[in-house]
Amino acid sequence: MAELTGWLLDVYAGEQGLTIWLLTDNGERRCLSQTFPVTFFAASQAVRQGLDKLDLPAHGSTSDLRAAWRWLSSQSEPLRLARAERRDLFAGPIPVLSIEVQQPAHLPGLFRRFSAAFPNLTFYDADLPISLRYGAVFGVFPLCRCCVEVQGNQVKTILALDSPWDLDPEYPPLRLLALEPDCNPSHAVPKGIIFSYKDIRYRMPLEPVRALLANLKSILRTYDPDMLLTSWGDTWLLPKLLELSQANPLPLNRDPSALITRKEQRTYYAYGQVIYRGAQVHLAGRWHIDKYNAVMYHDYGLDGIFELARVTGLPVQTVARVSPGTGISSMQIMTALRQGVLVPWRKQQAEAPKNLFELVRADMGGLVYQPTIGLHSNVAEVDFVSMYPSIMSHFNISPETILPGENDPQTGLPLTRPERGLVPTTLQPLLQKRIAIKSQLLCLPKWDPHRKRYQATASAYKWLLVTCFGYLGYKNARFGRIESHEAVTAYGRETLLRAKEAAEDLGFEVLHLYVDGMWIKKPASATPADFQPLLNEILTRTGLPIALDGVYRWVAFLPSRLDARIPVANRYFGVFQSGEIKVRGIELRRRDTPDFIRETQQQMLAILAKAPDAEHVPNLLPEVQALVHRRLADLKRGRVPPEKLIVRQTLSRELDAYRSPSPAALAARQLADRAAPLRPGQVVRFLYTLGKPGVRAWDLPGEMDCRTIDVARYSTLLERAAETIFQPFMSEPVETKLPLFSGLYMPNKTPLLQEQAAVSWISGMA
Amino acid sequence: MGRTLPSSTQNFLQEQASFARFRRALRRSDQVALDDLFASARQHLAAAAYAANALPFETFLLAMLLEEHKQVMRLRQLVEADLHITPGDG
16 A cells, blocks of 8 residues: 555546546656446436325336336446435435446446436436546545555545645646647648747647657657647647547557547527637546637636636536536535435426516516716725625525525515525635635735736636526526526615615715616715725625725716617726726727727726816816827828727628628638638637728738728727717717707706816817 | 516617607607607616516606606706895896
8 A cells, every 4th residue: 555645637437447647746647546436316207296196197107217227237337226315406305216337437328328218217416527426525626635545556545635715725736738830720721830848949840740740749758748738729739630640649648548538619609699619629647728719718827727627626628618607517516416415417497387477576687777977076886795696695595495486575585495505505615715815815915926826716716606696597507496596686686775775875876786886976975984884884784795896086977879868887987096997888898899999998098097086087188189180190091000900700600691791701701711611609800991892801811902991980980989988078968959958958967067168079080 | 598578678668669650740849858758767777677567668657757857856946046046036
């Protein structure tokens, strides 16, 4: 027996039991194995629904279970069958058939045949990631420090030495090899591959293939990396290398006995957006992460991926490519496994019937107010800290704790059971750690090396927490139930209204309410300390933590573009007392805005931000106006580099499916003849040009003639963006009204604006 | 994120659209006044959503009335201030 200490890198089903990769403290990469039988369950539907007592005709009845037992006994895989009792989250303890599979690798194939043969049975724990099962039994997780007792290569015991909730875990010294083609393969055909390891970096031409493969082989052997970090490795590079090396395989896998796993590309629709996920290539014994196919890589990077692997228990390669929704649902599965609760194979919780009036009351989202249009000074923005997760945790909202149709007679809020629910149990440590990290970040100086990782962690957690709410009501979530989703929004509305009432009771004017945030002002309240009593009062009235996001020197809430009388939620810009600019809903936040327009808006705001208070903002308007004139002149004289004019748009459907093609579709068509055609959810880059078809794809080969750029179109875009910034400082709404009303109806004009001289910038600009 | 029921904004736009024939037959100056009424109701969509009235137009009418009354109060204040400043002229 020997004892090893190190980091757990990976766990997957191998030929014999589990394969476990350990990076030991003395730098060895050990490939270990462990016997690990896995169990899944089958129950008759009648039992689950409590219908067996009603003597209904057999439909998934106990006789089906007996037949299933006979069928399983005749299979070739070594199994252990037993009768057992387990807890269903909603139905409580139920009798089940327990099926223990000796080899985890056998489970998927066996279950596919079994579920096809017995479609009327209800299945549990049937499709769980093996790393979660392993984590639930031994308390270990990817990248955890652990102590392993081995006999030869067989793991006898494994013990975690740290916890996913540690703020500063010790990370393993990983060997990281980067590979990337010399250009984006969906835009042009790459000619070479760039490889880098620490400070070494060089380019290998793709031709001749023999030399390339020999080089790659020796690189992989020499450096033996723990991770391949690639650009377009999932979608082009690795598939290409696999194709080239068919006759003479490359040692991409570190585990020679395992296969390379490939997954198809797909496009799906989520949160109102078309999302594209490229094909995937997973390696065994070493990780492959494709920067351009990893979810949110630009947001939290490798630090975030490692942190997510630790808290969700999903393997590093998987967690890099799945949505935060899958992450949070894995954490719920882990909680269920630890509590001995069955994990349904498919969701079965249907919505309870409601009458029209109940539906009208329940089917609502968060409160979104129409802000008071115009320029305001000394405005405080206060936000509830992770509002929806805090509500779930504080009020114990979970699919199984909701009592459908039962409301508090006084507040009308949904009632819950007192036992701690599965979702709040899962969320609690996550919320606590995020708050701890946020408070650390507030204290750390700007240069501290921990900052980057803390920020990545906070950002990764934010997404887990955000999707946790959505998954309560998602039709495919395993632990979802629409009533619990509705309960969260109901508590959210109540909380925000209580906050509003508290603010008004203390003499504040409420300018805007947005789901979990509130914008307020009061004469003579200008410092953070002036708002503290209100924060305390809100905490007392709602029980939920609320924080001051900051005090704006000034903030402008913008009206609708179509009708200046109509306010729009979440469209504003302002400057905090720290000088930081905050912007929502205007051009510079949009992903398809060309850099030239975005930079102009940023520069305009930077000039305005120099004003110490709202009264001084108008003095700066001439300077802003001059800037816009200068930028327009640059555009007209061809002094703007074409790359600053690139528009980036996401394709929303297949190219053939456009009835009247959008500029993005037209540009994508120009590229369709060359590289792999772009799919829905992928981004196309183009410029607006003169004549037909009015666009030119940026990635078309050949020189671009700058004289063909549609200057007039970009001028319009620039003027419109400038107008957005000027709007709050203009004396009249953009459309003029009939004389009868122009004097009378001035919705929500602040006195500040009425006293100031009008700025007529449009006439000056023409 | 499917919703079973239309949002209050959708309700509002539907109600407004259902008066298209009425609006068309109005004089141009009256059309502007009507548009103003609808625009004023639109400022209270959040409250209308929270009220969750089965007949949303009732709430929108009340919202229009609310804005009208605010206007009356504002004008009354102006008139009264005017009267106080120059009592001799009254």
